[in-house]
Amino acid sequence: MKPPTTNSETDLLAGALVETNDQLLGLYDLVSLTIESLDEQRAVLAILDRAKSILGADALLLRADRNYSIGPPNDVAALEAVHRIPVQAGDSSATSVPVQTPDGTTVDLGALRKSSPFGTADKKLLGAVGKMLVGAIHRARMHQAGLDQAVKARDHDTASELAQRALPRWRPESGRLDLFAHSSPARAAGGDLFTFALVDDTFHFVVGDVSGKGLPAALMMTTTISASNAAFASVGESGAAAILTTIDSWVYETLADAGLFVTLLVGSYNLTSGILQTCNAGHSPVGIVRNATFQPLAAQLPPIGVLPVESVEACTHQLGPGDRFIAASDGLVEQLNMVGGMFGDERLEALLVSDAMCADGLGKAVFAAVSDFAGAEPQGDDRTLLTFFADPGESSC
Amino acid sequence: MDISVTETPAPTTRSLTLRGRFDAHEAPAFRDALDAAMDNGHHDLAVVLTDVEFVDSTALAELVRGMKRCREAGGDLALVSPSDPVRVILELTKLDAAFTIR
Structure with a gap:
């Protein structure tokens, strides 16, 4: 038989359950987002916009070979400033997660929320957003590479035809x-x-x-x-x-x-x-x-x-x-x-x-x-x- | 095609040994190996062609490009022991007159 729990332990358990539930709902909301564009910028901004809403964040910043951000300029600037140095323990309004890309490099997704500090569930959700962003970028670039190859093939055909003339x-x-x-x-x-x-x-x-x-x-x-x-x-x-x-x-x-x-x-x-x-x-x-x-x-x-x-x-x-x-x-x-x-x-x-x-x-x-x-x-x-x-x-x- | 780069006693010299078909598909790998050697200060290159079965015009152009780059840097690119098929191509195109062949 388990020992009776105290009120404070019950509060912690209830809080954890709520947090887990919020995380599941957030994930559900995120994966139900339909990315209709194969354009890299549009796809990334659509995901960031939904993630900002789910997390209740003021700004998000993806640091990759090309940076993407969403939020008021002042908040994005604040996030950029925070990210110039490792996020400090007292800087609870900002957080960041590293995300592995398919080519083995690591990019960084940062978030700023002034109303309340980020919890563990938020950070896990942010990690999921990061993976979704990396996937969308990879997909868009694969699509672009395919297009480039098709254009190249067409150019070769045109060059061949012109040369024959x-x-x-x-x-x-x-x-x-x-x-x-x-x-x-x-x-x-x-x-x-x-x-x-x-x-x-x-x-x-x-x-x-x-x-x-x-x-x-x-x-x-x-x-x-x-x-x-x-x-x-x-x-x-x-x-x-x-x-x-x-x-x-x-x-x-x-x-x-x-x-x-x-x-x-x-x-x-x-x-x-x-x-x-x-x-x-x-x-x-x-x-x-x-x-x-x-x-x-x-x-x-x-x-x-x-x-x-x-x-x-x-x-x-x-x-x-x-x-x-x-x-x-x-x-x-x-x-x-x-x-x-x-x-x-x-x-x-x-x-x-x-x-x-x-x-x-x-x-x-x-x-x-x-x-x-x-x-x-x-x-x-x-x-x-x-x-x-x-x-x-x-x-x- | 296989490419192996070998160090030699002279500090500015490197030996590149090629094996198999040397054609348009393989030319980029050769260019990378040659450029890497040149960028590291090796301006005297020996390209060993003993086990090369075939060269096409793209491959020959890469060898010519490498030869010019080496000579501009004060060195040379020598072709070493070309196989019979390669030697025939070099003679047919008269490129044997342009390269140092050992």
Whole structure:
């Protein structure tokens, strides 16, 4: 049998029961709050507002990487002042609780109530409010991160589309040049490029690949195309070396500042003489198909943007009937299939030397073969091919 | 890709050993490791590529960026024992002329 309780003990027990009941009611009120906004500030202020009402507080202050407060400015200021130093025992009108965040850091939720000191139940309730606030902030930031990612993906798509529009859609009308030029961009905008111009009797062209992916690569791709087109116009019939050094002088600094480079194959093909000049700054695969053999044209210098081009001499090739010039990009060669195999140089070269009646037929066959090889495996990089048949004569598809 | 950073007897030198595929997905980790070494005053970096199976253009751009940063600080970034696939890429792109290769 329990000993009889005194009046003071009964008062304490009754007080504790009331406090517990108040705490439960407060918690019930808090959890029934519907947060309708995924905006961080709105969600946090809604919770603080409800908590202020439940606690009968004058002001609340959440100290996190971004501070939030509710209450009259003077009370918030008083709370800020109290929180600059650890809350003292005599400072019973103010209290604070530490709250653990999902990333392991600790934030602080402080409260000010001038009418009466905070009890144990109030502090527990304040702790629950803190956890609710941290959850709301985490949820809002996750939502924002999702939105940012969606915007980024959309930006990449837009960049890719815009960059593709910088590629020439026209083809030179000449019976002495059978040209195929096509670029198929990967999902994450890459930096493959080609462009060309027919200046009098000379077909100038550029094929390149900007390092990296995404917006920077797409921007540098369009910049390089613009510089190439301007170089074609400014150097006239000077040839490939002049075009390459002109492009380098215009884009080197920008590339270097961006930490990017562009592999670039520059060619000038005289339609009358059949003489082809090439300058290869780190681009591959490039070559000439002659007598059913692929003869690679090795790079003469590193890609543009790595080191300033001081001097370069063009390589000269005499093309004859049946010869094919090839400039592709690594996206064709390095395409993977479902089991991790790579399309590779050998498959590409076998296609390039195969019977083809015209450049268009050859180009389409290459793209189809790489696509078939990939199957359901996503396109890993931009795929680009520029090929022309020298002195095509009567051949056609 | 694995990256391990090794101390060397010379105080300004560090060795970064890479293993596996070195591509656009792995480039940020390499950049972090390189920047951390540079920020700690190591301006002579040796990047060991013996066990790297593949490099793409993004990875090459990171190596070029690192090489430029080291040279601007008075040091250098050397490529050490590149595997055959890496050596082929360096030769095809003529980047072997830009890097110190040991």
